[in-house]
Amino acid sequence: MTIKAHEKLLLTGAAGGLGQALRERLKANCATLRLSDRVSLGDAGSQEEIMLADLADAAAVDAMVQGVDAIVHLGGVSVEGPFGPILQANILGLYNLYEAARKHGVKRVVFASSNHVTGFYRQSETINADAPARPDGMYGLSKAFGEDLSRFYFDRYGIETACVRIGSSFPEPKDRRMLATWLSFDDLHRLITACLTTPVLGHSIVFGMSDNAVTWWDNSRARHIGYVARDSSDIFRDAVYARTSAPDLTDPAVQFQGGGFVKAGPFAD
Amino acid sequence: MTIKAHEKLLLTGAAGGLGQALRERLKANCATLRLSDRVSLGDAGSQEEIMLADLADAAAVDAMVQGVDAIVHLGGVSVEGPFGPILQANILGLYNLYEAARKHGVKRVVFASSNHVTGFYRQSETINADAPARPDGMYGLSKAFGEDLSRFYFDRYGIETACVRIGSSFPEPKDRRMLATWLSFDDLHRLITACLTTPVLGHSIVFGMSDNAVTWWDNSRARHIGYVARDSSDIFRDAVYARTSAPDLTDPAVQFQGGGFVKAGPFAD
């Protein structure tokens, strides 16, 4: 049983892949789930409220945030690409979100950060939340910015944030790298629930992964969150190996944790 | 099956809450269990021997220790309060106990230390046994003293001690903080058993907690003890949340690991 810890919970980026996966699941966490995105979210279902907003629009973001007790922020650009849109949605947009949270007294945020904040570490290294950022592109860089910005809002204004460095959250792992980075939708929901309900969250960085045998990430600094993964990529291992070939160890996409992102771009804006 | 590793085991503080919980359980660890406290312990049962003693009385403590192979020391003041009684029982008393152990050749002690040795760390931090002491009161300070004193008796005289920083050992967790700090009576017994039977104990600090999802403590420096928790506070989680309200994050009792102790006192002696 999940605890309905919040009266009104805001989910941004609700139209995206993870947003869709969480739309039903998060209803267990609140009385009302406010959904937001830049694009259409269809009709509001039971327990739902819909408020579209462009993250770069401060007034729209302010309205979106008003009246909620907590925020699960998946909104913004979620893949590597030109800097312009990332600047608008992930940098200016995040500033708008935290300013709104500050003004309206929202005290807890779950921020979808990314493993691409540390994508330039090697796949043979294990890192924890204190490893300095080594972003693998503009997207990862914007997420590093978000982690630092939320740290400021905690140190200065006491707004608690969990920066969830999501690995690869898909129905199942698609390749050998994802055997390490996979996060099932149910584990994603468990992790967000833990972030929303743990008594004291502080400002925390937590890697979003299932209980995979191979991993590069150490969540020992996030024990106070109480996340316990129940899924694992291991059941997909033989099938993934059977349909993929041995990796080329001279390929940066294989050497580094960020995978293909470390080779993306540069993009013209 | 527990191993009867000792011929005669001394349990101090046998009249207290944990003492009562261990009185039956520890009989599995020894041929004879010598029970001690300052107050009456009733009649000696099977396998039992009773020797009352005030810890501040060196002669009484010497007699209490004579003839045993190992000690489980729960005795002394176990809550925050005026310094006078703590000085007598927990500081002078502990000195008396180790002097007696030294004189009588007792080589292994399980010392009930406390999470209040490090009560001024935050509930959003994870600490291990090497984190400098940050006691949250006179009680925690006396336990820090005990840890240092037992370190000396190990370095100088080879007496091995496990300092067990007990979290909250009750039949079940009473509030949200205890979901992190809870130690079931059975896990307490498992932990003490591990300390008594591991081949080499050295001088070790180990946090006494069950296998709780939320935790602030890292026992990785105590792997040689071989403690494996089998209970967890998680089964009580929904009930605790249902009967308690959301914590006030501006309250020091919520911010710090020591809970209410960080606000106790000052006490007049």
Added chain:
Amino acid sequence: MTIKAHEKLLLTGAAGGLGQALRERLKANCATLRLSDRVSLGDAGSQEEIMLADLADAAAVDAMVQGVDAIVHLGGVSVEGPFGPILQANILGLYNLYEAARKHGVKRVVFASSNHVTGFYRQSETINADAPARPDGMYGLSKAFGEDLSRFYFDRYGIETACVRIGSSFPEPKDRRMLATWLSFDDLHRLITACLTTPVLGHSIVFGMSDNAVTWWDNSRARHIGYVARDSSDIFRDAVYARTSAPDLTDPAVQFQGGGFVKAGPFAD
């Protein structure tokens, strides 16, 4: 004697306080010094070339960077203030600068970062370059962004950067906090020279401070830069104490390394 290691060196922010202090000094480091700012820099002197540019204007920045071998980047907003101008000059502007460096093959940058990247550490703590960012405002946050962005351009494109976390670079320390943070103009020049001439710079973070007795920063991870301070705030100590009163330890501006910045804002854009 300083080594003229570069043919053409670009100095941005040349109209600001530090820019003015470096305008003459940096001529020792290069054949030609290209000066840039958003505002007038007067006539070009000997060894000088002037190219005004707004950092948010990608084309202007591209032209400014073309033809130089190395960059000393002081440009942008240098104090706490509204986010809008910081976003333009320090975030978009820095992206423009590194994109131009990438396109034109500039391989070494000295980036004026700031102690405000870590302004929310306490004045009783010593931190090194690996301490996670704790920015004390939008300005510090933008400098944290710059450090991460330059890390990316090193990991991906091999552009070396020294992120110089400048303390307080003024003719002399103005208050007790600056006794710890002071960086003389000559030491600033020594530090930049070391960054420009050390054989291998990599991506490095170095705290910009003179040889002050009181300090909060540990430059041990920047030994390969070879910076040796020759000035010290200590000669100003008695005078500063004489004209200032004892600090109020309950004031965040005294508790935290960032000083007054930790209390600035929020600003309306």
Added chain:
Amino acid sequence: MTIKAHEKLLLTGAAGGLGQALRERLKANCATLRLSDRVSLGDAGSQEEIMLADLADAAAVDAMVQGVDAIVHLGGVSVEGPFGPILQANILGLYNLYEAARKHGVKRVVFASSNHVTGFYRQSETINADAPARPDGMYGLSKAFGEDLSRFYFDRYGIETACVRIGSSFPEPKDRRMLATWLSFDDLHRLITACLTTPVLGHSIVFGMSDNAVTWWDNSRARHIGYVARDSSDIFRDAVYARTSAPDLTDPAVQFQGGGFVKAGPFAD
């Protein structure tokens, strides 16, 4: 199901205790298993190929390595003894092996290192792969040499190696020390399989142990290997305690992780 990741796998030291335990098991990992030792290995069974070689004979080692895709190297002296044979088999022999791997393009090696590389740490300490070597004799020293040599072949030539510091791999633990160090044959096979199949191995040191309650070793730097132990010494614990007496804590063989090895020798060559 184990993944047949290799076409032809070389197993050296196939006549030894662990070699015999792995001879059948490793057939699941490859199409053909090439077996080697200095002494007779009987007739080749199905999937098998046999090539005897003395490790100190460079030409024989070269022939032994030619044509394989990966190597599981158990060969050489495996107990403490005179330095001469260790020098020949474990030092010169290992050099010969890696030179052959370099010449023939073999890119992955599983090297049987030993807990005796760190045998002079105490049984009350937990160490990880970064703890400086403290070999407990000539055998442990030769394994430390092998770890450093394989590090060089990785840094210079990109040959990946897992240095598996095998604890005590026997059908069951023989004494109280082995309760900590035991590695079942099946877990040994699981560990080698993980080393052979993880996408990126790099140069890694991993302690070879089952999931024992008491342990002195922390494998957190080898998470990318994906080894999950399924056996445990714990089921043998009561029996081992029943047939052995309490250890003498003044005996170096009890104090140090290397056990009896720390007292062996000196040997005349």
Added chain:
Amino acid sequence: MTIKAHEKLLLTGAAGGLGQALRERLKANCATLRLSDRVSLGDAGSQEEIMLADLADAAAVDAMVQGVDAIVHLGGVSVEGPFGPILQANILGLYNLYEAARKHGVKRVVFASSNHVTGFYRQSETINADAPARPDGMYGLSKAFGEDLSRFYFDRYGIETACVRIGSSFPEPKDRRMLATWLSFDDLHRLITACLTTPVLGHSIVFGMSDNAVTWWDNSRARHIGYVARDSSDIFRDAVYARTSAPDLTDPAVQFQGGGFVKAGPFAD
């Protein structure tokens, strides 16, 4: 020139060796120097005030503390010996001192701790302020208690303390060990002055040593204090070597940092 930072400064233990050395020197730090000890201090000189007190007497200590702005606490037992007097003066006495400071609003204390807090580290080790206590006797243990107690008064009540782990403060080093541990009287005064005047002290541990070539202690966590040693034991080195013989490396007094203290006792009370 030393800064007269305090109006009325209390020096306890003023009759002891270090007390005498500081009696004149500390007048430069304050308008009035209040001197205290258990034994006679002679007549009050210029700038002086005398208040005798037994540290175990809470009322006397309260009176002694009333009216001062800061405390330099050298009082108590300063050598290894029976536990009784140490318990009274160094444990109960320190509690009395901090209670008095709390009641009277004294906000800064320089506490004479000792290298004997960590006397059981080896002379071939370098430790810093975070190394866990390893006291070498009852005296060192009482100083460890004092460090923890003052940590509590800082965390709970904001009273700042510098715990100065004094090495060997004598006119000159007496033996080879003291070449490492020597602290000249002038450097002792410089260190206390730094503790009294640094803007933010927090709760700090600092090793009290001159600028000796051989040392075992790392003061990098105390950089915010701004202590700069100007003396060195090195000028005494040849003379000390000439009059002493080579140390016996099997002697615990040579192996451990605490020197002869590690062999003292046990004492009958």
Added chain:
Amino acid sequence: MTIKAHEKLLLTGAAGGLGQALRERLKANCATLRLSDRVSLGDAGSQEEIMLADLADAAAVDAMVQGVDAIVHLGGVSVEGPFGPILQANILGLYNLYEAARKHGVKRVVFASSNHVTGFYRQSETINADAPARPDGMYGLSKAFGEDLSRFYFDRYGIETACVRIGSSFPEPKDRRMLATWLSFDDLHRLITACLTTPVLGHSIVFGMSDNAVTWWDNSRARHIGYVARDSSDIFRDAVYARTSAPDLTDPAVQFQGGGFVKAGPFAD
């Protein structure tokens, strides 16, 4: 004045470059200096004794060691080359040396190790003595072996060793890399003297460098040795820059600390 701490000191490798530099200097450290090498050393001068020996010849080494109180071991192969001679002189030879020391009760050795033990760290990294070995060739590997072997002889037999990782000891630095690695002959002598005379040496690793501005090495774990450099490469800096061109950052010899060694070989034996 250097202290004549030893009666008879053995210097091996006396015919080499450093051996020649030390032959006169070390006479200040002892009554008699025994010189050894494989090749002729000319006639014995005052205070000198000469005993030629091939390090691979155990009997000759035994004779060479008999009767001395301490050893400065520079002998063996000192550059990268084929493995055969390195195996004989640096591996077997070192074993012979320590066996002789053990048999004859020699208790202190200064072992000339090398920066090539860690040659595969980057020139933009700072490492200390605990950084895992990353040898850059067979020579560096043999020195890593020597460090581990001497650790064993300390842990098992109490023979103290200083492993001096000599940087570049020449009359003056030859290129830009040597500005970081340079060790003057006088500083080399100061360092060896410190190793020979410090009261407790233990088993220590110390980087042999002068007080150069640019450095990659942190000697903080060797403070108990008391080495203070008095020379610096800085006076040669401008001249070195003037006669050398800017380094190519894509060249491994520039990227890694080992310089050209990281590209040497492979060698046919």
